Amino acid sequence: MDLFTLNVTVALVNLTCGLMCLTIWLNQRQERCLVFWGGGMMIYGALAAWYRYRPADAIEMAVGYSLLEIAVVLIWLGFRAFDGHGSPPKWLLALPMAPIAACLTVGVLSHNWEWANKVTLVVHCMIVIAQATDVVRGRLQRIGPRALAAYSVYAMALSTMAPALLQIWLGDGNTAQNLIPFADLAVTIVFTMSVIAMVGERDFRQLMRVARSDPLTGVLNRAGLSAAVAECLSDSALVLFDLDYFKAINDTYGHDSGDAVLRQFTQRAAA
Numbered sequence: 533m534d535l536f537t538l539n540v541t542v543a544l545v546n547l548t549c550g551l552m553c554l555t556i557w558l559n560q561r562q563e564r565c566l567v568f569w570g571g572g573m574m575i576y577g578a579l580a581a582w583y584r585y586r587p588a589d590a591i592e593m594a595v596g597y598s599l600l601e602i603a604v605v606l607i608w609l610g611f612r613a614f615d616g617h618g619s620p621p622k623w624l625l626a627l628p629m630a631p632i633a634a635c636l637t638v639g640v641l642s643h644n645w646e647w648a649n650k651v652t653l654v655v656h657c658m659i660v661i662a663q664a665t666d667v668v669r670g671r672l673q674r675i676g677p678r679a680l681a682a683y684s685v686y687a688m689a690l691s692t693m694a695p696a697l698l699q700i701w702l703g704d705g706n707t708a709q710n711l712i713p714f715a716d717l718a719v720t721i722v723f724t725m726s727v728i729a730m731v732g733e734r735d736f737r738q739l740m741r742v743a744r745s746d747p748l749t750g751v752l753n754r755a756g757l758s759a760a761v762a763e764c765l766s767d768s769a770l771v772l773f774d775l776d777y778f779k780a781i782n783d784t785y786g787h788d789s790g791d792a793v794l795r796q797f798t799q800r801a802a803a
Contacts, residue, residue, distance in 0.1 A: 678733075
């Protein structure tokens with residue numbers, strides 16, 4: 533496969549995977565993370581189509597890296613949304629401006645645009661490493677969809693950084709041009725499948741939790757109790773409680789008050 537066809541393939545794969553995430557989101561509007569991931573991959577796809585013919589000018593390269601940071605931040609926000617974080621910090625939203633700001637600062641002060649180009653690459657690498665580290669740190673286990681998605685972000689970071697370092701620091705442009713599309717193609721597919729499986733796994737856990745819980749108090753129902761007993765490997769016991777005069781509470785204050793008493797009791801018992 534020639535390099536042009538490979539770059540077109542990478543662009544189409546990124547765009548398709550991004551569109552897949554957005555399509556799933558249309559049926560699961562509560563999963564905002566899919567919007568961020570889909571948008572980030574579509575930006576990656578657009579940049580992949582352009583990367584082979586990118587200009588050599590330092591400022592235009594910095595603009596390209598700033599556009600790439602938008603995709604990085606979107607994918608980062610996707611993981612934050614999945615983990616239930618609130619509004620993103622302002623510094624995270626400002627990261628896309630870092631490459632162009634670093635390039636202009638170094639270029640104007642030193643009048644050495646080759647060094648400005650190198651500093652821009654270093655800034656980009658630092659942002660990608662920070663994103664990957666934050667994602668890996670948020671995994672709950674060493675294996676599984678979340679862990680695989682986290683590791684694929686690291687792989688995505690390395691696939692972007694290593695070839696770029698070869699090109700800018702060692703002048704090995706041919707290796708960079710061949711490594712980036714191959715690495716990006718594999719990582720994009722793994723990442724997309726991982727995040728979709730990650731959302732599906734969480735939805736399944738929530739469904740099982742609802743199916744095994746009493747909707748009023750949140751404690752285990754009969755199905756949940758049976759499953760808990762079956763999964764328990766150590767000795768266990770069953771404790772029965774009788775709430776004295778509970779009927780009088782319902783008759784005197786109404787069933788809503790009785791429900792509140794049940795919820796309060798289960799919370800104290802659980803504690």
